[in-house]
Amino acid sequence: MPDRAAPVLDVRDLQVVFRTRGGEVHAVNSVSFHLRPGELLGVVGESGSGKSVTMMSLLGLLPSPPAEIRGGEVLLGGRDLLKLDAESLRAVRGRRIGFVFQDPMTSLNPVFTIGNQIMEPLRAHMGMDRARATERAVELLELVGIPDARRRLGDYPHQFSGGMRQRVMIAIALACDPEVLIADEPTTALDVTIQAQIIELVKDLREKLGMAIIWITHDLGVIAGIADRVMVMYGGQVVEQGPVRALFADPRHPYTRALLQTIPALRGQRDRRLRVIEGQPPILSASPSACSFCPRCGHASNRCRVENPQRLPHDGLPTGQGHDSACHWAHSAEPAHA
Amino acid sequence: MLTFALRRLLMAVPTLLFISLVIFLLLELAPGDPVADMPLTIPPEVREKIRISLGLGEPMHVRYALWLYNLFVTEPSYWIDALFGTDLAQGSQRIISFQTRAPVFDTIAERMPQTLIVVGMGYVVGVLIALPIGIISAYRQYSVFDQIGTFISMVGFSVPTFVTGVMLIVVFSVWLGWFPSIYDTTLQVTDWPSFVKQMRQMVMPVFVLALYNAAQISRYMRASMLDNMTQDYVRTARAKGMSERVVILKHVLRNSMIPVVTVIALGVPGVFTGAIITENVFKVNGLGQQLLLSIQGNDAPMVLTISFIFAILIVLFNLIADLLYGLLDPRIRYD
Ligand SMILES: Nc1ncnc2c1ncn2[C@@H]1O[C@H](COP(=O)(O)OP(=O)(O)OP(=O)(O)O)[C@@H](O)[C@H]1O
Ligand SMILES: [Mg+2]
Numbered sequence: 001m002p003d004r005a006a007p008v009l010d011v012r013d014l015q016v017v018f019r020t021r022g023g024e025v026h027a028v029n030s031v032s033f034h035l036r037p038g039e040l041l042g043v044v045g046e047s048g049s050g051k052s053v054t055m056m057s058l059l060g061l062l063p064s065p066p067a068e069i070r071g072g073e074v075l076l077g078g079r080d081l082l083k084l085d086a087e088s089l090r091a092v093r094g095r096r097i098g099f100v101f102q103d104p105m106t107s108l109n110p111v112f113t114i115g116n117q118i119m120e121p122l123r124a125h126m127g128m129d130r131a132r133a134t135e136r137a138v139e140l141l142e143l144v145g146i147p148d149a150r151r152r153l154g155d156y157p158h159q160f161s162g163g164m165r166q167r168v169m170i171a172i173a174l175a176c177d178p179e180v181l182i183a184d185e186p187t188t189a190l191d192v193t194i195q196a197q198i199i200e201l202v203k204d205l206r207e208k209l210g211m212a213i214i215w216i217t218h219d220l221g222v223i224a225g226i227a228d229r230v231m232v233m234y235g236g237q238v239v240e241q242g243p244v245r246a247l248f249a250d251p252r253h254p255y256t257r258a259l260l261q262t263i264p265a266l267r268g269q270r271d272r273r274l275r276v277i278e279g280q281p282p283i284l285s286a287s288p289s290a291c292s293f294c295p296r297c298g299h300a301s302n303r304c305r306v307e308n309p310q311r312l313p314h315d316g317l318p319t320g321q322g323h324d325s326a327c328h329w330a331h332s333a334e335p336a337h338a
Numbered sequence: 339m340l341t342f343a344l345r346r347l348l349m350a351v352p353t354l355l356f357i358s359l360v361i362f363l364l365l366e367l368a369p370g371d372p373v374a375d376m377p378l379t380i381p382p383e384v385r386e387k388i389r390i391s392l393g394l395g396e397p398m399h400v401r402y403a404l405w406l407y408n409l410f411v412t413e414p415s416y417w418i419d420a421l422f423g424t425d426l427a428q429g430s431q432r433i434i435s436f437q438t439r440a441p442v443f444d445t446i447a448e449r450m451p452q453t454l455i456v457v458g459m460g461y462v463v464g465v466l467i468a469l470p471i472g473i474i475s476a477y478r479q480y481s482v483f484d485q486i487g488t489f490i491s492m493v494g495f496s497v498p499t500f501v502t503g504v505m506l507i508v509v510f511s512v513w514l515g516w517f518p519s520i521y522d523t524t525l526q527v528t529d530w531p532s533f534v535k536q537m538r539q540m541v542m543p544v545f546v547l548a549l550y551n552a553a554q555i556s557r558y559m560r561a562s563m564l565d566n567m568t569q570d571y572v573r574t575a576r577a578k579g580m581s582e583r584v585v586i587l588k589h590v591l592r593n594s595m596i597p598v599v600t601v602i603a604l605g606v607p608g609v610f611t612g613a614i615i616t617e618n619v620f621k622v623n624g625l626g627q628q629l630l631l632s633i634q635g636n637d638a639p640m641v642l643t644i645s646f647i648f649a650i651l652i653v654l655f656n657l658i659a660d661l662l663y664g665l666l667d668p669r670i671r672y673d
């Protein structure tokens with residue numbers, strides 16, 4: 001693992017607010033994280049925790065209005081993407097950062113051929129002519145494991161199955177050899193066997209191409225299998241972050257612990273009942289002044305209700321480099337771990 | 339696709355026959371007499387002779403059958419004769435107007451060009467201005483442009499063409515004298531000045547129709563664009579680094595056009611029927627005006643034939659709309 005290499009992507013204090021009719025929604029609150037070359041960062045958190053909004057705001061993909069980026073920096077190779085003009089930002093999208101979205105059924109344009117849609121970024125970013133773009137498109141489809149690639153270039157999305165479409169989406173995202181691939185729940189819409197195939201494919205591609213990956217998912221099982229590091233999000237904040245082994249072996253934040261207890265055990269005692277995290281994830285109308293998890297937390301104290309906890313390290317390394325969490329309880333008594 | 343089209347055309351035949359029968363019966367049942375307009379000095383027995391000479395002595399079903407036979411056999415043979423110099427028709431009886439005693443299709447052929455030029459142009463211009471307005475309104479939703487567009491299409495849609503038409507005549511013909519208020523059909527376009535004259539007399543009727551059509555179609559275009567702009571594939575296109583131009587004018591527009599093209603195709607026959615009023619306001623002697631004259635004169639053959647042509651157009655453009663849909667949307671298959 002290239003551990004101390006300079007990060008390709010460094011996000012600092014990102015803040016995103018939606019201005020809606022019902023008032024402001026603070027969807028992302030001071031999120032910081034980084035991604036090293038070739039690393040796979042898993043991002044977990046229940047629905048509405050701000051995972052997608054965080055990633056989309058990196059590339060200015062949120063509709064504005066209502067979205068507004070209130071602050072922070074998104075450094076890609078040292079350049080702040082949030083300060084780029086539209087033109088330069090477009091040169092990053094699809095070229096240096098590739099995106100794969102959740103639903104392969106709706107993410108492809110139904111009226112254009114697959115070939116057309118793969119060739120678009122090749123022609124726009126790489127200045128390829130038709131012939132070269134076609135060759136590269138065939139290459140890409142073969143890379144993501146679509147049989148009979150050349151013939152299938154002329155097919156429309158509806159002629160592909162869900163799994164095959166997601167492969168096409170991956171091919172599109174990887175078309176220009178990006179340094180970073182962001183996959184936003186790429187397997188959620190697929191059935192289990194296909195999910196496993198897509199995960200294998202991404203592992204494989206990572207070996208071959210060496211790009212860094214951000215993988216958003218609800219499925220901690222997937223994360224355990226492929227990620228180098230994990231970032232747990234709750235209420236638009238990073239509540240815990242660390243190397244995958246450390247975090248799974250020794251989760252510190254009560255939310256992370258609760259999440260881990262929601263995974264069904266495949267081996268061992270089957271009769272253990274799955275835990276449900278009671279309550280609803282918050283929708284924040286102001287930047288948080290208390291811990292946003294405290295209404296659902298079994299360890300909440302008075303301090304949790306008046307002071308939003310900061311991310312602090314557990315292993316002496318600077319925050320973000322090692323294992324850290326944002327929890328008063330985890331940091332106060334250094335509680336005994338199960 | 340060809341077999342689909344043929345099958346649909348075949349299926350349309352009974353529908354059309356039924357429509358023609360209904361129109362025929364309606365005209366039969368309607369009070370009124372084609373000889374009623376003739377001078378009162380004509381004695382009753384002469385009147386009766388005229389009625390018989392018009393074919394009204396025959397029973398209803400014979401007249402209907404005769405009309406059908408003439409429409410599908412006699413008239414086409416006359417057209418073939420005229421085209422190729424053959425003599426298939428051999429002077430047999432054509433469908434004759436009660437009012438003018440001239441063949442119905444001669445009148446239709448005379449009037450068709452005015453309708454096509456003025457009303458057709460009104461539709462084409464309407465579509466051409468509606469599409470960009472719809473696209474821009476959607477892309478800049480709630481902008482000043484969009485608000486003005488919404489207001490104008492509300493006006494265009496809710497104010498009837500005879501009101502806008504008369505208003506235009508009052509302002510531009512009577513007060514300002516820029517455009518003639520009456521359409522001169524005898525005008526032959528031979529040189530530049532006569533072309534300019536033709537353009538000037540077309541401006542107002544075309545504008546009225548264009549406004550009305552654009553009002554509707556621009557709304558469809560806007561709604562369809564808005565529908566598609568929030569789709570996931572649009573986000574994908576942006577994430578690929580496509581320019582706004584490509585995102586909107588390629589990805590969104592191509593999808594948005596599918597329902598709009600259908601609406602445009604379905605609207606074509608409505609152009610002919612809807613033009614009846616505009617043609618009358620501006621005294622354009624097209625098909626619509628003829629239809630109105632014939633209804634007033636109890637001219638059953640003319641009314642029946644023109645209405646039937648409208649019915650054919652409606653069926654035809656329904657089919658065209660379906661075929662276009664299939665051409666534009668790769669997910670649709672005809673088999
Ligand atoms: N267009 C919008 N307008 C207002 N609020 C929004 C909008 N999009 C997202 N949000 C808010 O942002 C919050 C985070 O949403 P986000 O989509 O990032 O969640 P997520 O973690 O990706 O969830 P999921 O796992 O369901 O994808 C949500 O609580 C939602 O209320
Ligand atoms: Mg999401």
